[in-house]
Amino acid sequence: MRRAPLLWIVVCSVAALLTVPTLFLIPMSLTGGSTFQFPPPSWSLRWYRNLVEDRGWRDAVMVSLQVAVLSTPMAVAIGTGAAFGLMRLGARLRLIGAGALSAPLVIPNILIALAIYGMFLQMGLSGTILGLVLGQTALAVPFVLIAVLARLQGYDRNLTAAALSLGATPATVFRTVTFPLVLPGIVAGGVFAFVASFDELVIALLLQSPRTVTLPVQMFNAVVEAADPTISAASTVLVVVVSAVILVAQIGWTRRSEKRSGSGA
Amino acid sequence: MNARAGRLEIRELVKHYGGDGPAAVAGIDLTIDPGEFITLLGPSGSGKTTTLNMIAGFVPPTSGSILLGGTDLTGLQPHKRGFGMVFQNYALFPHMSVFDNVAYPLRQRGKSKAEIRKLVLDIVERFGLAGLERRRPAQLSGGQQQRVALARALVFSPPVLLLDEPLGALDRKLRAQLQLELKKLHQEVGLTFVFVTHDQDEAMYLSDRIAVFDEGRIDGMGRPAELYDDPGTLFVANFLGEANTFAGRFADPRTYAWNDEKWRTGEGDHPAEAVLVVRPERTRVFAPGEVPPGWNSVGAIVTDVSRLGPTSRIDLAFPDGRAGAAVLPSTDAVQVRVGDDVRAAWDLPSQAFVTP
Numbered sequence: 001m002r003r004a005p006l007l008w009i010v011v012c013s014v015a016a017l018l019t020v021p022t023l024f025l026i027p028m029s030l031t032g033g034s035t036f037q038f039p040p041p042s043w044s045l046r047w048y049r050n051l052v053e054d055r056g057w058r059d060a061v062m063v064s065l066q067v068a069v070l071s072t073p074m075a076v077a078i079g080t081g082a083a084f085g086l087m088r089l090g091a092r093l094r095l096i097g098a099g100a101l102s103a104p105l106v107i108p109n110i111l112i113a114l115a116i117y118g119m120f121l122q123m124g125l126s127g128t129i130l131g132l133v134l135g136q137t138a139l140a141v142p143f144v145l146i147a148v149l150a151r152l153q154g155y156d157r158n159l160t161a162a163a164l165s166l167g168a169t170p171a172t173v174f175r176t177v178t179f180p181l182v183l184p185g186i187v188a189g190g191v192f193a194f195v196a197s198f199d200e201l202v203i204a205l206l207l208q209s210p211r212t213v214t215l216p217v218q219m220f221n222a223v224v225e226a227a228d229p230t231i232s233a234a235s236t237v238l239v240v241v242v243s244a245v246i247l248v249a250q251i252g253w254t255r256r257s258e259k260r261s262g263s264g265a
Numbered sequence: 266m267n268a269r270a271g272r273l274e275i276r277e278l279v280k281h282y283g284g285d286g287p288a289a290v291a292g293i294d295l296t297i298d299p300g301e302f303i304t305l306l307g308p309s310g311s312g313k314t315t316t317l318n319m320i321a322g323f324v325p326p327t328s329g330s331i332l333l334g335g336t337d338l339t340g341l342q343p344h345k346r347g348f349g350m351v352f353q354n355y356a357l358f359p360h361m362s363v364f365d366n367v368a369y370p371l372r373q374r375g376k377s378k379a380e381i382r383k384l385v386l387d388i389v390e391r392f393g394l395a396g397l398e399r400r401r402p403a404q405l406s407g408g409q410q411q412r413v414a415l416a417r418a419l420v421f422s423p424p425v426l427l428l429d430e431p432l433g434a435l436d437r438k439l440r441a442q443l444q445l446e447l448k449k450l451h452q453e454v455g456l457t458f459v460f461v462t463h464d465q466d467e468a469m470y471l472s473d474r475i476a477v478f479d480e481g482r483i484d485g486m487g488r489p490a491e492l493y494d495d496p497g498t499l500f501v502a503n504f505l506g507e508a509n510t511f512a513g514r515f516a517d518p519r520t521y522a523w524n525d526e527k528w529r530t531g532e533g534d535h536p537a538e539a540v541l542v543v544r545p546e547r548t549r550v551f552a553p554g555e556v557p558p559g560w561n562s563v564g565a566i567v568t569d570v571s572r573l574g575p576t577s578r579i580d581l582a583f584p585d586g587r588a589g590a591a592v593l594p595s596t597d598a599v600q601v602r603v604g605d606d607v608r609a610a611w612d613l614p615s616q617a618f619v620t621p
């Protein structure tokens with residue numbers, strides 16, 4: 001199928017604008033030198049070795065993964081539950097509720113971080129993994145909420161009525177009809193929540209202790225102190241992890257739908 | 266698909282949604298015989314859909330009861346009623362194949378895999394859907410989706426099939442075709458059909474009986490032809506087809522007076538306060554002085570003549586300024602021109618008295 005050449009040019013330009021700066025990271029992380037010289041004078045994996053061997057960097061990756069893996073399911077549970085709850089309210093209350101729960105998207109992160117910092121300090125949660133998980137969960141909830149709510153608003157309630165009329169109990173209706181149809185929203189929300197948590201900086205920066213330095217915090221500190229190309233290697237890891245999560249989710253989803261439509265009798 | 270049901274009885278059914286507004290359903294009594302095709306007909310907001318939803322169990326009634334074969338279903342949850350239901354937009358499960366959609370009610374009933382397969386393939390074949398079992402609803406035409414919805418609602422042999430404006434979303438031609446299929450289907454399966462629509466032609470075409478809803482009540486009830494010829498109330502007369510209406514009074518029991526006209530009334534009793542109605546296709550148009558003896562007539566001015574093929578429609582203005590119409594065979598209509606002063610006339614069997 002032929003498409004308008006102008007459209008192609010625009011699409012490619014936008015795609016390039018968005019990805020090329022990121023792609024520069026990769027050759028820079030493979031440099032053999034110890035500066036950000038481009039193109040690299042020689043090639044080497046030494047900065048990746050540094051990332052793995054240096055305790056600070058290695059721990060930061062682990063902490064980030066740990067926090068993201070813990071806060072994602074929490075955000076998914078809270079956001080999905082909130083979305084289902086909001087759907088039972090009137091249009092007005094739903095709007096107010098959704099607005100309040102999405103506040104973290106609008107309020108500057110630094111304000112949220114300060115509020116959380118003050119409170120967690122009193123509660124003894126500052127500098128703990130739990131504190132980080134809770135803080136990042138709060139930031140990630142709106143992503144799940146919005147994705148699930150969008151899916152639910154497109155959900156035809158007659159489907160529930162139809163399933164009931166066909167003899168399914170309310171629990172079965174949820175399991176066989178409502179949940180499968182809302183699942184894409186939950187997965188999409190979960191992916192965004194994971195990504196939001198994995199590269200979150202501000203809260204992690206304020207709540208940091210020597211045991212809870214996340215990858216973005218470690219990168220920030222590295223830039224402030226003395227930048228060496230390890231940060232390029234770390235950035236590359238960050239980009240690859242985040243892209244992989246989104247890609248796997250997307251491919252997995254396409255496969256699943258294809259398989260589903262091929263089954264049946 | 267055998268009718269194992271008894272009669273469906275609705276007694277003094279009321280639904281009040283709270284607040285100060287009038288009741289959505291204000292006391293409905295309805296007895297539906299097994300195998301009957303009954304249509305709940307009315308404008309939007311008349312309570313017909315609320316009534317259907319109470320029969321299905323989706324809306325709890327404020328008071329009154331619903332019985333099937335003498336068993337009270339009123340408090341029963343929808344999934345325990347076992348009625349088949351077809352929705353306006355079909356409500357097919359978009360994430361399931363045709364096979365899985367039709368198999369859904371059977372799986373809820375714990376049938377064996379072999380039995381499900383046999384029942385589904387049988388009904389799919391019957392509805393002309395063979396070969397489409399693996400398709401998703403989105404890959405089907407509107408007519409095919411409609412048939413899947415019917416197959417899914419009938420595959421578990423429900424005693425009653427509820428249909429909520431199932432043809433509302435279709436274009437005219439497909440609609441006519443599916444009306445025919447629906448009528449044939451009803452004759453084949455012999456189930457009780459409760460059909461909701463706002464389309465009077467559809468109701469007349471399909472139903473054994475029609476219940477005309479207005480403001481939460483049944484305003485008229487009967488076989489389509491009876492209800493059309495003797496509507497009983499002005500609302501039914503106007504909703505079920507078109508009517509020339511004259512709100513006059515009885516000068517004496519055998520004379521009805523309207524404007525300057527005096528009309529003879531037929532034998533039998535009439536309501537004391539009554540409106541005379543005549544259907545356009547039973548109204549004839551004559552030059553003044555040529556009205557056949559024994560006919561009632563009224564002066565009118567021709568405002569429009571339109572040829573509709575075999576019939577022509579003559580729009581009239583009556584002396585009180587109200588509009589009316591006569592529908593004639595086209596051969597008779599050519600003699601009339603716009604602006605003519607005519608007599609609109611009808612014989613006694615063509616007039617009916619209704620309550621205002």
